[in-house]
Amino acid sequence: xxIDFTRQEERVIDSMNGGRGKTVAKMFANASGRVIVxxxxxxxxxxxxxxxxxxxxxxxxxxxxxxxxxxxxxILMPGVCHYCPKGSSHMIENTGxxxxxxxxxxxxx
Numbered sequence: 001x002x003i004d005f006t007r008q009e010e011r012v013i014d015s016m017n018g019g020r021g022k023t024v025a026k027m028f029a030n031a032s033g034r035v036i037v038x039x040x041x042x043x044x045x046x047x048x049x050x051x052x053x054x055x056x057x058x059x060x061x062x063x064x065x066x067x068x069x070x071x072x073x074x075i076l077m078p079g080v081c082h083y084c085p086k087g088s089s090h091m092i093e094n095t096g097x098x099x100x101x102x103x104x105x106x107x108x109x
Contacts (some may be wrong), residue, residue: 003028005037018047019091037105040065045093054108056084061103064096076100 008026016023021044027036032056040063042047048068058067058081065076069090074082076092084090086108094100 003035007038016046017049017091019045019093020047021045021094033105033107035076036106038102038104039099040092040094040102041099042094042097046091048089048091050089051086053086054106055086056090057105057107058082058084058092059103061062061101063094063098065092065094065100067092073099 005026008028011025011027012026012070013023015021022041023038023046024041025036025038027034060076060078060080060082062078063076064093067074067082067090069077069082069084070088082090082092092100092102
């Protein structure tokens with residue numbers, strides 16, 4: 001199946017999961033999970049939350065940031081992947097001066 005994100009509508013989410021600033025996302029969803037391309041603006045964050053819907057796999061395409069999963073801090077940069085298993089708590093924040101771009105798969109919904 002091809003997912004064409006150039007045809008997906010952008011959604012602007014303010015203070016996602018209690019974080020700060022704006023996250024802009026394009027999402028495909030079905031009964032098996034979600035595939036998301038998101039841009040977290042400089043200084044913005046996705047707030048700390050429990051990952052209830054499935055495993056959250058975030059591949060960093062560009063930008064810099066940090067993630068905290070179950071209290072363990074991880075540095076985010078292009079080419080790395082942040083993995084948060086279902087039932088764990090995590091947050092992501094943009095620590096750079098350009099958008100933090102993530103390709104995310106949430107599986108096992």
